[in-house]
Amino acid sequence: MARTTRQRSAVVAVFDELEGFHSAQEVHARLRTAGDTVGLSTVYRAVQALADDGELDSIRTESGEALYRRCSTQHHHHLVCRSCGRTVEVAGPTVEAWADRVAGEHGFADVSHTLEIVGTCADCR
């Protein structure tokens, strides 16, 4: 039952310091280089537990990697260039409202969403 250990606090601390999405491996590396010895398995368990508790959001990279971010981070989406990978963060009240409405219409509650826009940026055309 959710015991508060040194390792879990450390993982939470990393996400408190960092904006945006980060992988479990990245968190692990960050802790290690900070001199904090935490097992990789433990980091995986921690981020999963946190995601289950709704403290972290998660998405999947195009390559299949799982990324997490602190939930309180201001919500926004990514506009990614398919050629150079340049990323612009965009906010979308329109979409947020639409997603909530559509979900509600189908009886879904406690709704979140992920949206990724991919295109070719001006420089790469």
Added chain:
Amino acid sequence: MARTTRQRSAVVAVFDELEGFHSAQEVHARLRTAGDTVGLSTVYRAVQALADDGELDSIRTESGEALYRRCSTQHHHHLVCRSCGRTVEVAGPTVEAWADRVAGEHGFADVSHTLEIVGTCADCR
């Protein structure tokens, strides 16, 4: 340069018969049980080639698996229940328009997007 072989035709045929998203492994299994002997690597290469050519769309499962669908399938998004996995397909002209507009404002062209809405469905509450 894009030779038309028995194996590639077979993969294309599977997507012609099937609606929605399917994994490379699923396609492979389907071909095998149909008595069509095609290597797994070949299926992977075929779906990737097709995705590169824009003939297939791809997304990632929550578990990291890659799924593909025939591109001509009418564009829609998924509303997924986080508990039972039930999926509802929703169309969203609002979102389409918004995504195009936002991308255009940032100088992005040739825009596509993926949107996934996750919530808890009425039955699972």
Added chain:
DNA sequence: CGGCGTTTGACAACGGTTCTCACCAGCTCC
């Protein structure tokens, strides 16, 4: 048909994630 360049497929390798299991450490009750 013959040759060449691509494709194929069995298998190995890879990388992220999850599992295993012996050891360790919060928490609770005394």
Added chain:
DNA sequence: GGAGCTGGTGAGAACCGTTGTCAAACGCCG
């Protein structure tokens, strides 16, 4: 504060989808 129960930890192995390897097979062109 200490003992004991219960859940957490971590090194390493296992797992699984995916990608790479390479010799053999095949499509295509002349």
